[in-house]
Amino acid sequence: MKLSLVVPCYNEADNVVPFQEAVIQAFDGCGYDYEIIYVDDGSKDATLHNLKKVFRAQKCPVKVVSFSRNFGKEAGLYAGIAHASGDYISFIDADLQQRPEIVREMVDYLETEPETDVVAAYQDRRGEGKILRFFKKCFYSLINRLSDVALRPDASDFRTFRKSVAESILALGEYHRFSKGIFSWVGYRTHYIPYTACDRVAGTTKWNFRKLFNYAIEGIIGFSTRPLRFSAYLGFLTAIAAIIYLVVVVLQKLFIGIDVPGYASIIVLILLLGAMQLLCIGIIGEYVGKIFEQSKNRPIYLAKEVLSYENED
Numbered sequence: 001m002k003l004s005l006v007v008p009c010y011n012e013a014d015n016v017v018p019f020q021e022a023v024i025q026a027f028d029g030c031g032y033d034y035e036i037i038y039v040d041d042g043s044k045d046a047t048l049h050n051l052k053k054v055f056r057a058q059k060c061p062v063k064v065v066s067f068s069r070n071f072g073k074e075a076g077l078y079a080g081i082a083h084a085s086g087d088y089i090s091f092i093d094a095d096l097q098q099r100p101e102i103v104r105e106m107v108d109y110l111e112t113e114p115e116t117d118v119v120a121a122y123q124d125r126r127g128e129g130k131i132l133r134f135f136k137k138c139f140y141s142l143i144n145r146l147s148d149v150a151l152r153p154d155a156s157d158f159r160t161f162r163k164s165v166a167e168s169i170l171a172l173g174e175y176h177r178f179s180k181g182i183f184s185w186v187g188y189r190t191h192y193i194p195y196t197a198c199d200r201v202a203g204t205t206k207w208n209f210r211k212l213f214n215y216a217i218e219g220i221i222g223f224s225t226r227p228l229r230f231s232a233y234l235g236f237l238t239a240i241a242a243i244i245y246l247v248v249v250v251l252q253k254l255f256i257g258i259d260v261p262g263y264a265s266i267i268v269l270i271l272l273l274g275a276m277q278l279l280c281i282g283i284i285g286e287y288v289g290k291i292f293e294q295s296k297n298r299p300i301y302l303a304k305e306v307l308s309y310e311n312e313d
Contacts, residue, residue: 002032003107003160004089005100006080008039008073012094013046019094020054020062026100027060032107035061035309037080038094042070055307064307074177075301077157081166083306090160097197098158106160109191117188120159122152124194149184155192159183175294178218221286228287231280238276 005023009016020036027034040048051064065079077091088110090103098121106119157179168186183190221227 002087003034003103004080004084004086005034005036005103006039006077006084006089006091007036007094008041008076008080008091009043009047009051009094010041010070010073010076011043011045011047013043013050015094015096016047016050016054019096019100020059022096023100024060026104030104030107033061035063035084035086037063037065037083039076039079040064040066041073041076042067052307055309058309061309062307063309064305065303066305066307068302068304071301073157074179077179078170078177079301079303081170083308084166085310087163088160089163089166091157093158098156098195102158102193102195103160106193109193110160110162113191115189116191117165118159118161118183118190120152120155120183120190120192121195122154122156122192123197149181151180151184152192155180158195161188164188173300175298175300176218176221176290177300217286221290225287227283231283234276234280238273 007019012019016038023034023036038051038054040051048064048066051066055062055064063083065083067075067079080091081089088107090106092098092100092103102121106121109119110116165186165188168188169182172182172186
């Protein structure tokens with residue numbers, strides 16, 4: 001098997017069949033074998049039903065991995081890699097905003113450039129609003145300052161890579177996954193190509209500002225410990241400021257006769273210090289929570305059902 005297409009699906013019932021037809025059309029005459037690995041991430045609509053119809057039709061080699069519940073896209077990508085048997089693995093969405101023709105171009109590039117391990121696509125034109133673009137820019141600027149690995153701001157999960165890269169990703173068994181950071185962490189030589197996202201065939205995006213914000217927090221916590229150092233620095237600076245202020249107050253009282261600041265000053269200082277303490281406790285709590293969940297050693301996903309063309313008679 002030359003290529004494995006990993007397709008995470010969550011409530012993509014109306015996109016499954018058009019995606020399947022688009023892949024078959026795009027890879028017609030490619031000259032090598034390919035498989036499609038659909039990962040149903042606990043969909044609440046008819047996605048799994050339609051995936052089983054596609055599997056039974058077997059117009060091309062198909063695998064279907066059905067989760068017991070919604071584990072998230074990151075778990076879906078991990079499961080797809082775990083079930084892939086191709087020399088190249090590609091991540092692609094089922095809504096056809098990312099065209100399978102581009103995957104074929106990625107494979108051709110890897111075939112002609114043996115020194116390159118990953119071909120990643122980035123959007124040359126984005127249809128997002130100015131506010132969302134601003135927050136994304138702030139996030140990537142922040143994480144690249146905090147983390148030891150560099151993330152390309154406009155790169156997406158839409159990429160094709162060699163099996164050696166896939167094996168390295170599978171070796172990272174962390175429960176909370178941030179694929180963009182993982183790809184940067186494992187390294188390998190990456191070539192970036194532009195693409196223009198098409199309109200969705202059906203449905204709406206599953207991402208909103210809250211989910212993107214939580215995803216950003218996952219990335220920062222997962223690939224940087226500098227927020228913890230920030231808490232230590234903040235505590236150290238606060239202690240120095242408190243000592244200086246104490247000395248100033250004592251000197252004012254003893255030599256100048258100025259009264260000790262009253263109720264208003266005390267309340268402001270209490271609120272300020274309390275806020276700093278809660279901020280630091282919150283940062284530490286995020287890391288402790290991740291350690292607690294990782295220490296349980298729970299699986300990244302649970303597969304309720306796995307259908308594979310390899311098991312067909």
